[in-house]
Amino acid sequence: MTASVDAKKEGGFLAGLIKSGAHQKLLAFASLIMLLIGFSLGSPNFMQMSNMIAILQATSVIGVLAIGVTLIIITGGIDLSIGTMMTFCAVICGVFLTYWGLPLPVGVVAGIGAGAFCGFCSGTFVAKMKIPPFIATLGMMLILKGLSLVISGTRPIYFNDTPGFDKISRGSLIGEVIPGLPIPNGVLILFLVAIGVAYVLSRTVLGRYTYALGSNEEAVRLSGVNADRWKIAIYTFAGAICGIAGVLIASRLNSAQPALGLGYELEAIAAVVIGGTSLAGGRGTILGTLIGALIMSVLTNGLRVMSVAQEWQTVATGAIIILAVYADMSRKK
Amino acid sequence: MDKIVEMIGVDKGFPGVQALKDARLELYKGEVHALMGENGAGKSTLMKVLSGIYKKDAGEILIRGKPEEPVGPREAQALGIGIIHQELSLMMDLSAAQNIFIGREPRLSFGRIDDAEMNRKAATLFSSMHLDLDPQTVVGDLTIAKQQMIEISKALSFNSEVLIMDEPTAALNDAEIADLFNIINKLKANGVGIVYISHKMDELKRIADRVTVMRDGQYVGTVDAKETPVDQIIAMMVGRKVQHDPLVVPEISDVPVALEVRGLNRGKEIRDVSFKLHRGEVLGFAGLMGAGRTEVARAIFGADPLDAGEVFVGGEKRHITSPHDAVKAGIGYLSEDRKRYGLAITMDVAANTAMPNLENFTSQLGVLNESEIDTATQEMVDKLNIRTPSIHQEVRLLSGGNQQKIVVGKWLLRDCDIFIFDEPTRGIDVGAKAEIYRLIEDLTARGKAVIMISSELPEVMRLSHRILVMCEGRVTGILPGGEGTTQEDIMTLATQRDTNQQNAGYIQ
Structure with missing residues (x-):
């Protein structure tokens, strides 16, 4: 009898491990390590500190975007508007700082707030008006792309009059403390966002409902939960994260480029998928997404360091997406 | 009589659960063989092994005396084994005929489908079952009972010699059950061996020839259905006697x-x-x-x-x-279709139990108090006698009865004043039924x-x-x-x- 109880306990633990997605993260993590090893064998320049930092810096914007859209994807939805939403937030930042000359923190808050507002709109379309997320956010994608161009008059907005704005992404707080480790603030922000959102997902009501909505929305509704309101909250939260990405990219380029943004959403979604989050909803982790985003930028960077033509880099990225999802699927069988 | 199926010493384990241990079953031609046992006793698992959905860990399956190991439902069909699942697996937007002949549609040249031939074949099938149904009806528009008849037609269209029915009457009314039993009797006369899983004792008496009882994944015994008293079968299932007190109607005016x-x-x-x-x-x-x-x-x-x-x-x-x-x-409502409306089945027991109650388990900032959720869930699991290896087991891995108890548990935890139970014991065995009844009595006793x-x-x-x-x-x-x-x-x-x-x- 005792033996069977022990066996049951062990089963619970194992099941817990599987549920926490440790397997899938392990797989993605192993691929990341393999890529790192492969490229460092292929090129001596790859493993240098400056290149590693370049990879992290390149990951920061896509990484933050991917974290935001992970939330939406876990609810069983999709957000195609995050690329142009990011640009829209950058443009709003420019309007507040360059056009109106307001102080830097106001501009940052405005950028993030713009994202939250856009997310709120998408969430309302999806939850209240019952428009499928794919369509609702496709519409938002075009609306925001257009608005960015209209507001900026199709010209880039530069932040030269706001000293310190570029430091948000390009400065290095860590480098000031530890001189040998000039990790840019953009990367620091990426990790802070990741930790924050991972906490929200695993420890708060918002996170619990994010998974629950993706798992069985009707059951959530019939449990007396105001499912629509929570869904809007999740889209709003994801929008705010997208706003952070907008501030980051504006700071990195020291300008808001209104024509930029389209295509970022697909890269971010790819990172989420490589990280093992199910497009069917209900499952996914921030750690997975982070690893997924790193895999994509390591791949792009590594191929470039090895002088592979950019066209082929794109082909390789596509192949990786298919391979990653295939590996995940066959593991589940 | 000819033995058509013999399963000996079948073992099957899942992470954390030994679902089958030395399970046995023998089925004759032209026999209705009831398979009974409490939730989680392993009936459905045993049938999934037989129909090739699960691979057994150990044991032997003899089909017409020959050792076989069906891998996948297709191979099982080729061996003449058809299964009708508790949850119907029909494509709701396709027609009855399209559902029946999916994957083996009669063809014309250039891969075109011969719809006329398909509909004719389906019509023949229906008339052999005395089923009044247009093969071109879209399945989603039919009642559950009719949908079930289509599942049966589909299984028969493979010329199955063994038909497994997992709780076929769960969603049927009396007239429909009578129709189903007519069809079963006809199949019997044609020599089809039928494994019949049900929790309803009266059906067992009406339709079954023999009964095999399982408990905790193990074989308990096989008895004659007509001669064995119901009490004895129940005692075999639960390992003890279940008794119930007569209903006392309180004065409520x-x-x-x-x-x-x-x-x-x-x-x-x-x-x-x-x-x-x-x-x-x-x-x-x-x-x-x-x-x-x-x-x-x-x-x-x-x-x-x-x-x-x-x-x-x-x-x-x-x-x-x-x-x-x-x-x-x-007001709390327990839906009749717990998988669709009651549970987030990819989430664990604790998450489901806490679902309507999260506000009671959160700080003002919306942070969950996991340890309180776990304690409350554990109490509920103990109180309702929910069989799960852990409160962090995913709900989809539990049996139907235990899933139902979790739905009850989530409303109990919520402490509603008015409970609406919609088919609370659908797909639930005798032992768990008695527990649900006692629960309802407890609730009313508390006002x-x-x-x-x-x-x-x-x-x-x-x-x-x-x-x-x-x-x-x-x-x-x-x-x-x-x-x-x-x-x-x-x-x-x-x-x-x-x-x-x-x-x-x-x-x-």
Whole structure:
């Protein structure tokens, strides 16, 4: 009898491990390590500190975007508007700082707030008006792309009059403390966002409902939960994260480029998928997404360091997406 | 008689659960063999091994005396084994014929499908089953009973010699069950061996030849169905005797009304439904399939809209337009279709139990108190005797009865005043049924009000203090519970169709 109880306990633990997605993260993590090893064998320049930092810096914007859209994807939805939403937030930042000359923190808050507002709109379309997320956010994608161009008059907005704005992404707080480790603030922000959102997902009501909505929305509704309101909250939260990405990219380029943004959403979604989050909803982790985003930028960077033509880099990225999802699927069988 | 299937010493384990251990079954040609046992006893698992859905860890399967190991449902079909699952697996947007011949459609040249031939074959199949059905009907438009008949036709179209039916009558009314039994008897006469999984004892007596009982994944014994007393079979299933006390109907006329419903209306589904539910009372909802009982429950709960009607909770008029409003008013609803409406099956037991209650387990910043959730869940698991390796087991890995108990648990934890149970014991075994009954009795003893919808008359009569009967969306009568009311009384009201329109109305 005792033996069977022990066996049951062990089963619970194992099941817990599987549920926490440790397997899938392990797989993605192993691929990341393999890529790192492969490229460092292929090129001596790859493993240098400056290149590693370049990879992290390149990951920061896509990484933050991917974290935001992970939330939406876990609810069983999709957000195609995050690329142009990011640009829209950058443009709003420019309007507040360059056009109106307001102080830097106001501009940052405005950028993030713009994202939250856009997310709120998408969430309302999806939850209240019952428009499928794919369509609702496709519409938002075009609306925001257009608005960015209209507001900026199709010209880039530069932040030269706001000293310190570029430091948000390009400065290095860590480098000031530890001189040998000039990790840019953009990367620091990426990790802070990741930790924050991972906490929200695993420890708060918002996170619990994010998974629950993706798992069985009707059951959530019939449990007396105001499912629509929570869904809007999740889209709003994801929008705010997208706003952070907008501030980051504006700071990195020291300008808001209104024509930029389209295509970022697909890269971010790819990172989420490589990280093992199910497009069917209900499952996914921030750690997975982070690893997924790193895999994509390591791949792009590594191929470039090895002088592979950019066209082929794109082909390789596509192949990786298919391979990653295939590996995940066959593991589940 | 010829043995068509023999399973010996079959083992099957899943992470954390040994589902089968030395399980056995033998099936003769032309026999209806009932497979019985409590939830999680391993009946469905054993049948999934036989039909090639699961791979056994050990043991032997002999089909017509030859050792076989079906891998996948396709191979099992080739061996003449067909299975009709508890959850129907039909494509709702395709026609009946398209469903039956999916993957093996008759072809014309250039890969075009010969629809005419397909429909003709389906029609032949239906007429052999005495089933009046147009092969071109879209399956989603049919009743569950008809959908089930299509599943059976599909299994028969493979010329199956072995047919496994997993709780085929769970969603059927009496007339439909009679139809099903006719078909089963015909199949029997043709030499088909049928494995019949059910929890309903009366069916067992009516249809089965032999019974094999399983408990905790193990073989308990095989007995003759007609000669063995029901008590003995139940004792074999639960390993002890289950007894129940006679129903005591409390005096409720002085007790305050917990819920009053006046003039609910929606199209043809709900027609002028009014009733009162007292505290501490079990009000049974009886009626045939499609009588509108579930529709009324969902409407009260705010899950579906209403055209007209008023709902009073504790004497106070409440405007309920969503389940959120209903839960705030203290109403909990346990859906008949727990997988679709009751549970997030990819989440664990704790997450599901806490679902309606999260606000009680969170700080003001919305941070969850996991340890409190775990403690409360563990208490509920112990109280309801939910069999799970851990409260962090995913719900989809548990048996139907245990899943149902989790749905009960989540509303108990919420501490509602009014519980609406919609088919609470569907797909649940005798032992767990008794536990659910006791639970309902406990609830009313504590002053909670209960509406219980059930298609099983013995269940309605066993628990209800009053019985509200519906037919075609109307309340056709409210009968007193207890000895005085017979099944015939209920059936008379349940079939009292609306012949003259002005007669439809409030009958107290």
